[in-house]
Amino acid sequence: MSAGSPRIAVLGAGAIGSLFGGLLTTHARVTLIGRAPHVDAVRANGLLVESGSGEALFRPHAETTLPDESWDCVAIAVKTRGLRNACREVAALTTPPGIVLLLQNGEGIESVAAETLPSETLARAIVYEGASLRRPGVVTRFGIGKTYLGAPLAPGEQSETLGEIVQLLERSGLPARIAHDIKREIWRKLIVNAAINPVGALAGVVNGVIIRSGALRKLLRSVIDEGQAVAFAETGYRFDLVEKTEEIANNTAGNRNSMLLDLATGRKTEIDFLNERIVHYAARHEIPVPVNRHLAAAVRAREDANES
Known part of the structure; x- marks a missing residue:
């Protein structure tokens, strides 16, 4: 990293990209790369972070x-569907x-980036x-x-x-640490996202409702149980x-997760790097994962309906 203020580009200035980019400006020279309406607003009035x-x-x-x-x-913070273009x-x-820092959810992201x-x-x-x-x-910020x-x-x-980036994030108000086993953290977050995102997205609710609803909470726990069994086998x-x-x-x-927002706005989701990854590895080990399979199929059906 450069002495003084490092130069950081955040490619994909959505919610997470903008949050990181905004807070990092206190200790780095940051450029956000995003869609024109957001860029115009940031240029005119700055980036407001509420918490x-x-x-x-x-x-x-x-x-x-x-x-x-x-x-x-x-730092590449685009959704997985835009990762290949961002890498190009x-x-x-x-x-x-x-260094190129990948902020996407899901398992296998780095292999996609390594194609380019x-x-x-x-x-x-993570x-x-x-x-x-x-x-x-x-x-x-929720x-x-x-x-x-x-x-x-x-x-x-x-x-x-990475140690320097961790220090930079910490000084900027973003708690961070080096993962001694990053693949373990990838799988941990995969299971968390696979549980929260499709359940909230298909039910059309914010994250807190999942926990307050007995039926949705039971569904979330079933996704986790299946994911943990697959993680251990793989x-x-x-x-x-x-x-x-x-x-x-x-x-x-109070957060509407990214998959919920994607389905609501007719965009493709990240289901292929979440529940479909669990289904993929489950097949390799002959582990039944009916809940993950059905959730993935339901999300795909919603995507198809949005395109019709």
């Missing part, structure tokens, strides 16, 4: 395309960035923050969660840089994530 503790205004740079400049870090933008830079970018430059950020882009230029960093394809390659990791998942849903009680 339970009040409001804060930040003034990152904002662009609609990734400037061909030298970046210490490019990064690959086209004249000077390769020092050198694996030794890639790192994952994010437990909850945020919503309320309107262009305004982000609401609860504070920790972010875990690691390089699953090249362990040890980016250890010094990786040997043992998880006990019911309490953790319900805590996350409570901490982000």
Whole structure:
């Protein structure tokens, strides 16, 4: 990382990308890359971050395309459906960035990025923050969660840089740590997302309602049980994530999860990197996962209906 203020580009200035980019401006030179209405609002009025503790205004740079400049870090925060295009933008830079940080949910993200970018430059950020882009230029933060960093394809390659990024995140009000086993954290978050996202999306409710509804809570626990069985068969990791998942849903009680927003606006979801990954590995080990299978099929049906 550069001495002084590192140069960071956040490619995909949605809710999480804007939250990270905004807070990081206190200790870095940040450029948000997003859609024109959001970029125009940030340029005109700054980025307003709302939270339970009040409001804060930040003034990152904002662009609609990734400037061909030298970046210490490019954080890719687009949805999984846009990951390949985002990686091609990064690959086209004249000077390769020092590190590319992937903020997507799901298992297998880094392998998609490695189709275009050198694996030794890639790192994952497993994010437990909850945020919503309320309107262009305004982000609401729902609860504070920790972010875990690691390089699953090249362990040890980016250890010094990742340590610097962790310090930068911490100083900026984003709790973070290095994950000693990032693949374990990827699977942990996979199960959490696979439980909360499709259940909330198909029911059309915010996260807190899932916990208050007996039927939805039972469904969430079934997804977790199946996911944990598959994780153990595939990786040997043992998880006990019911309490953790319900805590996350409570901490982000007012949040409409990203899959719910995708279905509501007619966009493709991330189901292929969540429940469908569990179904994929379950088939390899001949483990029945009827709840994950049915949820994935229901989400796909909603996607098809949106396109018809």
